[in-house]
Amino acid sequence: MTAKIKPAQGSPYARILGVGGYRPTRVVPNEEILKHIDSSDEWIRSRSGIATRHWANDEETVAEMTLEAAGKAVADAGITADQVGAVIISTVSHFKQTPAIATEIADRMGARKAAAFDINAGCAGFGYGLTLAKGLVVEGSADYVLVVGAERLSDLTDLTDRSTAFLFGDGAGAVIVGPSDEPGIGPSIWGSEGDKRDVISQTIPWDGFRVGDVAQLPLGEDGSVKFPALRQEGQTVFRWAVFEMAKVAQQALDAAGITPEDLDVFIPHQANMRIIDSMVKTLKLPEHVTVARDVETTGNTSAASIPLAMERLLATGKARSGDTALVIGFGAGLVYAATVVTLP
Amino acid sequence: MAATQEEIVSGLAEIVNEIAGIPTEDVQLEKSFTDDLDVDSLSMVEVVVAAEERFGVKIPDDDVKNLKTVGDATDYILKHQS
Ligand SMILES: CC(C)(COP(=O)(O)OP(=O)(O)OC[C@H]1O[C@@H](n2cnc3c(N)ncnc32)[C@H](O)[C@@H]1OP(=O)(O)O)[C@@H](O)C(=O)NCCC(=O)NCCS
Numbered sequence: 001m002t003a004k005i006k007p008a009q010g011s012p013y014a015r016i017l018g019v020g021g022y023r024p025t026r027v028v029p030n031e032e033i034l035k036h037i038d039s040s041d042e043w044i045r046s047r048s049g050i051a052t053r054h055w056a057n058d059e060e061t062v063a064e065m066t067l068e069a070a071g072k073a074v075a076d077a078g079i080t081a082d083q084v085g086a087v088i089i090s091t092v093s094h095f096k097q098t099p100a101i102a103t104e105i106a107d108r109m110g111a112r113k114a115a116a117f118d119i120n121a122g123c124a125g126f127g128y129g130l131t132l133a134k135g136l137v138v139e140g141s142a143d144y145v146l147v148v149g150a151e152r153l154s155d156l157t158d159l160t161d162r163s164t165a166f167l168f169g170d171g172a173g174a175v176i177v178g179p180s181d182e183p184g185i186g187p188s189i190w191g192s193e194g195d196k197r198d199v200i201s202q203t204i205p206w207d208g209f210r211v212g213d214v215a216q217l218p219l220g221e222d223g224s225v226k227f228p229a230l231r232q233e234g235q236t237v238f239r240w241a242v243f244e245m246a247k248v249a250q251q252a253l254d255a256a257g258i259t260p261e262d263l264d265v266f267i268p269h270q271a272n273m274r275i276i277d278s279m280v281k282t283l284k285l286p287e288h289v290t291v292a293r294d295v296e297t298t299g300n301t302s303a304a305s306i307p308l309a310m311e312r313l314l315a316t317g318k319a320r321s322g323d324t325a326l327v328i329g330f331g332a333g334l335v336y337a338a339t340v341v342t343l344p
Numbered sequence: 345m346a347a348t349q350e351e352i353v354s355g356l357a358e359i360v361n362e363i364a365g366i367p368t369e370d371v372q373l374e375k376s377f378t379d380d381l382d383v384d385s386l387s388m389v390e391v392v393v394a395a396e397e398r399f400g401v402k403i404p405d406d407d408v409k410n411l412k413t414v415g416d417a418t419d420y421i422l423k424h425q426s
Binding site: 047235238239278 | 384385386389390392393405408
């Protein structure tokens, strides 16, 4: 007999209720990057817009940065940690895969018994997490969901790689997603283009470190085995980002029924200022739209970049609670996720 | 209908003007994108993408490196446009 199953009782809509961020204490200027690559401050600034980035010290682990950002997001949302019913962490730079770091975060922040899991969606991780969180709240599996993007990309940076040494930074950004009477998160335009999976990737898979295979691994200048790093085909990524991602951003606006005129804030993934400038142009965003340009002092922090930029715009008064913002993330996979949100 | 050499040059001039702010009359066949027209490697990607749309050609990443001058790009488009 197929008995009638009672469904969960969700909220009509979901929205972002609070945001928090953590930036490591150490600020790394371009001069320091130049010790290892043949480049210049001028080149790095003109091609990427990056002047400084934060790199974590030994104490600033993915877990510690996540806890700091999560604590701020919970406080900003005006809830308590025990109300959090699900914890979703997007990271590619936490090196102990099992158990998921989300379980440690849930336990240590006081969200005991919360569902907790990690996702890997590269620089689109925040948008992927947001999409899942919205679904959980509306469907009724959790009242409040913590979504965090947390990265120590400095650990995955080859300081001698001219295409990436200056690009990456560390940090964590978090939001709380919860119930709402009005739609606060629009339709997600998300997807993947796995035929481009080699365009951004880790140099050596972890099982490349098995005894026996080690002889095949690349060696650094001092003769020791090189730790895996992120490598990319910069121009291919750039072309994809400026051409294809502007279309995805436009689709997210259209799906939400929002025109550029309606928009207050644009928060693209902070990959490169040149990508940001190009998107603003292609989308024909009017002057009044505030554009996140956090990459200048934060570098590319992958999944953390959008919530970090969101927090800073709100903290500095450049954006306000209730503003309508377009967010778009894109990166290794290649994967992407764009949506329109109401700022917390 | 295929564009003539003249149409391609003036089309490229408009694109370069839009992306790098260079006056259209400065965009001539012998001019180098990077050395003469202030189009760096990333702006060049934008120029290529715009040219693909405008002239209905595909210019793969590997071929972009060979397009040093406006003349190189014009010849490439002339040869590959459908
Ligand atoms: C990384 C990036 C800035 C490199 O710029 P680029 O223009 O593609 O660089 P290229 O490798 O084509 O090199 C162009 C020129 O700059 C030089 N160059 C490359 N890296 C350099 C560096 N770090 N410093 C100085 N010069 C450099 C090259 O030698 C080349 O010079 P040449 O034309 O005289 O031979 C750019 O491709 C980029 O930002 N792409 C997007 C990456 C991204 O956002 N990834 C993350 C997505 S989540």
